[in-house]
Amino acid sequence: MPPSGELAQLPQGDRPPLESIPIPGTPITREIPALRDDDRARRMAWKGLEEDDPDDGDEEPPVDFSQKGPLPADDMDMTPMVDVVFLLLIFFMVTASFTLQQTIETPPAMTEDPAFTQIEDPTEEDEYVEVIVDQNNSYFVTTRSQGDVEAPTEREMRERIKQAKTDFGARVLKIRAHTESTHGRVTAVWDSGIAIGMDQIILRTTEEDF
Amino acid sequence: MTDVVADLVDVRPKKVKTEEADLDITPMIDIVFLLLAFFVMCSKMDPSDPVAMPKAQYGSTIPEKNCIVLVAVPGPTPGSSLIYKGRSKDENQLVRASDPIAIEEEIGQYVESEYTRKPDAIGVMIKGDREVKTGVIEMIKRGVGNSAMAQTRQIFIGVEQLR
Numbered sequence: 001m002p003p004s005g006e007l008a009q010l011p012q013g014d015r016p017p018l019e020s021i022p023i024p025g026t027p028i029t030r031e032i033p034a035l036r037d038d039d040r041a042r043r044m045a046w047k048g049l050e051e052d053d054p055d056d057g058d059e060e061p062p063v064d065f066s067q068k069g070p071l072p073a074d075d076m077d078m079t080p081m082v083d084v085v086f087l088l089l090i091f092f093m094v095t096a097s098f099t100l101q102q103t104i105e106t107p108p109a110m111t112e113d114p115a116f117t118q119i120e121d122p123t124e125e126d127e128y129v130e131v132i133v134d135q136n137n138s139y140f141v142t143t144r145s146q147g148d149v150e151a152p153t154e155r156e157m158r159e160r161i162k163q164a165k166t167d168f169g170a171r172v173l174k175i176r177a178h179t180e181s182t183h184g185r186v187t188a189v190w191d192s193g194i195a196i197g198m199d200q201i202i203l204r205t206t207e208e209d210f
Numbered sequence: 211m212t213d214v215v216a217d218l219v220d221v222r223p224k225k226v227k228t229e230e231a232d233l234d235i236t237p238m239i240d241i242v243f244l245l246l247a248f249f250v251m252c253s254k255m256d257p258s259d260p261v262a263m264p265k266a267q268y269g270s271t272i273p274e275k276n277c278i279v280l281v282a283v284p285g286p287t288p289g290s291s292l293i294y295k296g297r298s299k300d301e302n303q304l305v306r307a308s309d310p311i312a313i314e315e316e317i318g319q320y321v322e323s324e325y326t327r328k329p330d331a332i333g334v335m336i337k338g339d340r341e342v343k344t345g346v347i348e349m350i351k352r353g354v355g356n357s358a359m360a361q362t363r364q365i366f367i368g369v370e371q372l373r
Binding site: 076077080081084091100101103105108178179180183184186187191195207 | 236243246247264265268270272277282338340341344346347348355360361362363364365369370371
């Protein structure tokens with residue numbers, strides 16, 4: 001039903017406030033939908049958006065424009081990303097500043113003339129086990145009970161040193177390495193000595209073939 | 211009539227577009243960082259490490275930056291070795307001398323100058339390839355012994371942790 005009475009004749013621009021409009025003889029409840037429609041049309045014109053379908057628009061609640069539009073896209077939460085980035089930053093800083101290296105500690109270097117180096121004979125108190133690494137990188141283990149027994153593998157060499165320690169209480173490991181033997185093989189003997197718990201490890205090199 | 215025109219112009223697609231721009235990229239970032247962390251953890255920590263050091267079970271861990279580092283690797287010809295004064299295989303840091311006595315002197319001078327520069331260094335670290343001859347490592351040790359300051363400090367033989 002079209003709006004009737006004074007309201008209908010009023011021009012669009014200078015409509016008086018709703019409360020001041022006298023509506024003679026017409027129940028106010030019938031006029032409100034028309035007023036709301038007009039009001040909404042004006043708001044939509046201001047927003048520059050499409051006009052709602054007037055057929056079903058009356059039953060729906062008014063559209064709340066404040067919650068729509070491009071605002072949620074800009075509102076992305078950066079906090080988790082920043083968290084992860086800082087975590088990575090800390091990780092790299094820690095690993096970069098502390099480049100740790102596994103090492104085997106050896107005594108300070110001493111310059112000594114080989115011609116004057118006195119090699120002490122082993123005494124009964126100094127029970128020892130000697131490992132020879134020859135020019136072909138083979139291991140020979142000498143203990144009090146057995147002399148120069150070849151140990152084909154590192155595992156066997158280690159077992160023999162262990163046995164010498166348990167059977168005879170050997171506390172000193174002497175390594176005699178040929179200068180042509182490889183660094184890796186000699187280090188393996190040294191590591192075995194640490195693993196078994198020898199009190200003292202002495203490394204001596206020689207150029208004489210075994 | 212105005213309704214018909216509004217339908218023809220159809221502003222609705224614009225509305226749909228703004229909704230698509232609202233795509234949540236958080237899971238994508240999560241996955242990307244997860245992959246990044248995975249590759250960081252799986253890759254070798256120091257790929258520039260040029261030396262295949264001997265494997266050992268009971269090495270002690272020390273910070274490399276507190277040491278004077280010497281590197282020994284096998285040379286181009288069988289049986290030969292190259293010694294570098296520093297932690298990288300830099301051509302400028304190669305020990306040029308060929309005579310064993312001259313090599314030892316050159317190493318001794320380098321260690322002495324490094325100790326003068328870094329007086330708080332805890333020792334000399336020799337990072338020798340596992341295929342280098344024992345004689346070469348001993349020669350480096352003797353060279354280090356030429357430095358008076360090195361005679362009171364430890365020598366560390368670099369190893370790889372045996373897993």
